[in-house]
Amino acid sequence: MQQTSYHHGDLRNSLVNIGTELLNSKGISSISLREIARTIGVGHNAPYRHFRNKQQLLEAIAEAGFRQLAARNTRLELEFAHDPESQLFESVMHVISMAAEKPNLFELMFGGYLQPDSCGNELKQASDDALKSLVRIIRNGQKQQVFIEKDPVKLALSAMSMIQGLAMMVSSGKLRLQPRPHQLESQDWGQHSNLLRGMVLQLFDVFLLGLKNR
Amino acid sequence: MQQTSYHHGDLRNSLVNIGTELLNSKGISSISLREIARTIGVGHNAPYRHFRNKQQLLEAIAEAGFRQLAARNTRLELEFAHDPESQLFESVMHVISMAAEKPNLFELMFGGYLQPDSCGNELKQASDDALKSLVRIIRNGQKQQVFIEKDPVKLALSAMSMIQGLAMMVSSGKLRLQPRPHQLESQDWGQHSNLLRGMVLQLFDVFLLGLKNR
DNA sequence: ATCACATGTGGACAGTGTCCACATGATTGA
């Protein structure tokens, strides 16, 4: 499958993809431009034809993550159009799942690695969309009189904090969602997502109580 | 003030202190053992007499942060012993302030830089104490019938998520607590901390609604 | 006074991000 030609043809995408893989497997602090290039089979300077520096490649990786998140959110808005509470919960659930499954990518996206003032507009745009879709969901819930009538942006911010904090605790391992190895014994592993789901549901309930009309 | 003697005398503490300073000024990813040593005026290998590697020094810096947080929390518990709601709010407020004032330290403490399985017990202990003091506060509020009677650990977890998420958004700059330069016009700027306080208060309200008895 | 030991020093090495001049080959215009 290896290219014998001098030019790679699709190096930019390869950089982002392999970069994401290496990020997920090796961790955010031990990822290196040179290793990404080496893995692709290209000189250590080739990346500089597509990104000004390492920071920019990381931004591109994070941006892809945000786009993936946004895409999923719009799908959810359609699927649960009639049920704002589910919209909100599934949206939360998806972020938490991502934090659990790809903690390193998640930390790159939501941690402080990418300074907001030095980063490019595409990334800003992509990350803003996440908040915006949440605002839409809440506004929709207010229209259907399911959520209270406070400023939807502040409610979204509040929800986003909850989501991000929870996800951060999951991804950083401070909150354990799987039984420890010696506890799991004969457990069925398909239950992983159910276990996580139940946990999130419980925490979500407390938060939701403050959000719902009654 | 510089030591002329061969031995420094208090190098371990100096490493943590200067390390914290450099962390706050230069950012978490551009901090280096060698620069810390250089700043103190000591050979590039001296730190290795006190820490096994860079990771361990970072852990010590984070640990100091957690201890500071815990100390403040116990002070608050005494000061507002009669008022669990204020206890909780002031505790939240303190974390957020820290995130706003020392974002890099905060990210080191709550981001994913320090893997929980590879890090030392002192750090684990110190960070666990933060959650524990929150649990105490909530349990106290339940005893005084101010907070609802759900599992206090889960409530604390939920609160901690909220706090951490909010703080993360503050420290990473995703949540702006000052108006942008061109928006501020004739506003009085001594109000910064009041402004932050008001903002947090609003978000806290939404969350608190789900927590309070009524 | 001596000797072990904790602490600090400098050299070395592999690995990194980034700059540079140069190589290659696809595209375009005559």
Add this chain to the structure above:
DNA sequence: TCAATCATGTGGACACTGTCCACATGTGAT
């Protein structure tokens, strides 16, 4: 068709990093 252009990839170089090593220096116990 053929040459020129320009985006793309290459290798060398540099300063810097974390970490290992052998060695130097003082301190404190015997």
